[in-house]
Amino acid sequence: MPRAPISEPAEARKPKRGKYAKLQDIQYLAAVIRDQELDLQSPSSRPTFWFDGKVYHYSEVARRIRRARKSGRLPIQESSHSLAQPECLQVVPPSVYEAQWTIPTRFADYAADDRHEFSYSAPSEDYSVLIDPMKNVSRACHHQLVSLDNGVKIRVPPPCPDELLVPTKFCASIIRYFQGANENGLFVFNHVGSLVNRTSTGGYANISDFHKCAVVAIDLLERGYANQGFVLVSQALVLVEQILKDQDPKLLDVLCDVSILLLSKGMGSLYDILKDKICGMVKIIAAKHGGEHQPWAQIFAYIDQMPRSQVVDNMQRGWICGFDQLESALQEQPWEGLNISCSVDHSLRMGQNAQRLWDVLVERTAQLSVSEPEKMRQRLAYAKVSYLQCDYSKALETLQTILSQCRKARQHDDLRWLAIEIDALEVSARCYFARSKLTTDRDDASTAEVLLETAVGRSTRTEGIKSPTTIALQHTLWLWLMEQGRVDEAALLRKSMDDVVGGSLSPDE
16 A cells, blocks of 8 residues: 655544654754744744645644654754755744734824725736836825725735745745845945945935834824824835835845834734835836846745735744845845844844844954944944943943044044944933933933934934934934923924924824
């Protein structure tokens, strides 16, 4: 009688189920269970496992691993080295209830008379045949923005076997893209040590501005300031077209950050709008240049296919794939892939790898010499990590060195470090403000305010009052004033910001 393979449903409950799985498959599954500590989690929190298109639950896999150990095929203590995921295996996270992905606030001001005419799902048109496809995508995106309302839900269909292949293909496309980008000399550093795309002089600034606009917009929307938030969302989307044309690898980094932040805040509908806009534009650009099958286009094609309940996990895996490739290409400066901001939600994009990556940064930065000014950005990243780990003294010590070097450079008309100086002023202010909450020393709070106002002034003079950097710094100052109960001062600052940016003063007006 012929033996039945592992994937036969009729044999699912027989004792010899999984007998013909390869040893490396069993080793990989054992490593997943060990690394994610699945044995300590509740059954509802455990993932399921797909083997050649068939589903297996945690209990079945764990039982098979125990048998392998008992038979001597699998060591009791597995190797601590990471194992490559077999192509026939997929680890599927537990489903997420769609109630988690609804907009919590009401956006009545942006409701249009024709709000029900537009679908919230991904556009299905063939953008390549439109006369002005970019304009049509922007118009559709605008209507989606103004049509958002409280309680809007987008149903997530149950995953099918084809969708379960998306994470693997997504990560494979990222690896292929980074390898090609490295071979083509796309990874270039500018005069202050920032990773830039050499195809565009403004690429680094565009991506930084996109990130700042999006993060501030998310915070405003979460607080109920719909008008101001959507104005900044629109500004962020304007930057997308040029960034996509550059195919800058940093976009994958900030897009991962923004996408995970949107979903973790419950703004799933806004995530869908952002995804539709970007994926639609990538499709247009790819069609124009015949690059539909290139890794860059495939990356966004798989993002477009991801069920919303699986986006966070897939984005985190994709981000790690990209960082690993960046680290192999830029062994001396892999922290550029971290895009460290001072958001408390920042580590979401790294998932369980956050501490490991930050430890690498701290270890390598500790070996730097103060006499290496070209390592300024690395030291700034080190200070940000120290701040996020609540080690304010260590952060301030590093920041004082940075600010001293920036001051000396300015005295000699060397303006290379202005952007880093503004960033260092902001992080210093955040350290003092955080420390003021731990003590009764009022000097820390006043010092924090002075430093942040100095950063706002520098940014206004060098980048302009409408720049995303200036807006982000003013937004932080406004939050601090609100937190201290200085409502009148906060209202005046909010009004001056709204006069520049646009939008009404009060939330939900």
